[in-house]
Amino acid sequence: MIPRDLARRIDRFSRRAHRFHRYAHHPLCAAYRGEVVAMGRIRICKGCLLAATGGLAGAGAGLAAPPGLSWALLAVWAAGLAVLTRWRPGKGLSRFLPAALGTFLVTQGLRSGPAGWAVALLATGALGAFWMHYRHRGPNRQACLACPEAAGPAVCSGFRPMVRREKAFRRVTGGWLR
Numbered sequence: 001m002i003p004r005d006l007a008r009r010i011d012r013f014s015r016r017a018h019r020f021h022r023y024a025h026h027p028l029c030a031a032y033r034g035e036v037v038a039m040g041r042i043r044i045c046k047g048c049l050l051a052a053t054g055g056l057a058g059a060g061a062g063l064a065a066p067p068g069l070s071w072a073l074l075a076v077w078a079a080g081l082a083v084l085t086r087w088r089p090g091k092g093l094s095r096f097l098p099a100a101l102g103t104f105l106v107t108q109g110l111r112s113g114p115a116g117w118a119v120a121l122l123a124t125g126a127l128g129a130f131w132m133h134y135r136h137r138g139p140n141r142q143a144c145l146a147c148p149e150a151a152g153p154a155v156c157s158g159f160r161p162m163v164r165r166e167k168a169f170r171r172v173t174g175g176w177l178r
Helices: 004-017 030-035 045-066 070-085 091-111 114-137 160-177
Strands: 036-039 042-047
Touching: 004 042, 004 045, 004 160, 030 045, 042 045, 045 091, 070 091
Parallel strands: none
Antiparallel strands: 036 042
């Protein structure tokens, strides 16, 4: 059994060691350069960043707008989601817009009394369902199929920084566990 203080030390070290790519969800190679946003030393998935930004924008707009707009926007959101399921738009529309409208509906619903609470609950459920669908589908690795490094004996250049970090992490923590 690992002592509790050592386990905490390893957990803290793990968070620091993997921080730069924890939210990337994609290889860090040139083929995926457009899918990952570098923020200092941290890499973040463009889709997740757009969804988080949309969520913040929607919550802010929901707080700024007068209560009562949620029913009209619920219809717009439902129509938008119906369109998005038939047509594959870019990440700006498919991540930012549903998150913004969904959090707007949640914020407005929470401010509008019992009927609004039902709207907020439905919007929260829909956002959760879309999140689960996205997590189940997983990241798109189509660029990896055409990559000349895919069949090579060495690790792909997109995963090389992650593998290097993982080896260093194992080397350090292995020393702590001896």
